[in-house]
Amino acid sequence: MTPADLSRTVLHAVRRAVDEDALRAPVPARVRVERTRPGGSGDYACAVALQLAGPAALPALEVAAILRERVAAEPGVGRVEITGPGFLSFTLDAPAAGDRAVLDAVREQGLAYGHGDALREEILQFHHAREVRAAVTAHAVRRLVVAQGARVRVSCEEASDPDWSRLGVTVDAHGTPPVPLTGIRPVPAGVTAGELLERLGPDAARWGLLRPAGHDRAALGPELLVQGEANPLFRVRYAHARARALTRGAALLGFTAGHAPYAGPVPDGESHAGTAQRAGHTQHTPGAPHAPYGEGPLPYDGAARPLLDLIADHPGVLLAAARHRAPDRAARQLEAVAHAFFDFHDSCPPLPAGDEKPSAAHRARLALAEAAGTVLAGGLSLLGIRAPEHL
Secondary structure: OOHHHHHHHHHHHHHHHHHOOOOOOOOOOOOOOEEOOOOOOOOEEEOHHHHHHHHHOOOHHHHHHHHHHHHOOOOOEEEEEEEOOOEEEEEEOOHHHHHHHHHHHHHHHHHHOOOOOOOOOOEEEEEEOOOHHHHHHHHHHHHHHHOOOOEEEEEEOOOOOHHHHHHOOOOOEEOOOOOOOEEOOOOOOOOOHHHHHHHHHHHHHHHHHHOOOOOOOOOOOHHHHOOOOOOHHHHHHHHHHHHHHHHHHHHHHOOOOOOOOOOOOOOOOOOOHHHHHHHOOOOOOOOOOOOOOOOOOOOOOOOHHHHHHHHHHHHHHHHHHHHOOOHHHHHHHHHHHHHHHHHHHHHOOOOOOOOOOOOHHHHHHHHHHHHHHHHHHHHHHHOOOOOOOOO
């Protein structure tokens, strides 16, 4: 079960409770679930009971109890707890199966992974000044909200700078609108598009303009061109290129990506290597059977968990970036994915080394690496930045 699946499951439980007259409150358009913070209970949590308590004229704990009994029986949900003043905490069943569902979704949706229709009812109109950062930001916001189903029109208060087209910017109309529109007003860059293109080129210029939050000044110096780990743009694009290189390397060795085998739930009092796999540990429990894919290494250790979680959370991050008109959120997500990718890559090499033969573990690692590469390419595309296959 992915976070999006869980959100829909909780929303369905709210709708059922209202239909059964157990809860008298308006059904929200969506339910937000968030990964549990360190020290919290379960895998995910949501505050929907607190939101519905007022309209339902019931204590939040009572609303939470009504929803818990309707969510707990749903497939993929292992346990539902009520914590604090009325938060619902969810522990998902068979986490390996949930990881598989996320990787399947990335493979099936490709660069569109994380796109949705949450904003399909919205018709948006953005307006910005004749300034390069405002123009590039408005263009990125357009791409983000369109990816969530919205229809968008962007206007500029004056005629466009001809150099904007070299940055990929398009504008639908010019002049002062007859009615106030949603303004896109980041801190100005202080340079023209032509100057940025001459110094940085289109990709580094767009990243430099979009990576800081709109209320922060954009750093547009030569550091954006450094080919090293200190440059976040290079790190993101290098992670994508490395993921693509792994696919090519695997093809030369005669194997492709595959799922991590999953041995199923462990009965009480028993143990097996599959448990270690799902928990993110590589050690083998003495006396327990080997992993179901033979003598090869376990596919993941703890370094894989942050990457799996970031990929699972990616659709929610893109939706938040669209809702808040904040492309910097998408950029920070890509930085986090790249960082987690390299940690995973170094700890769990997707390609065999030396005389080692390709195993099911390598196929599973390759699947995760390819998913990370797809997420990075799709995110860069939304920001209007190229994702080269080679660096």
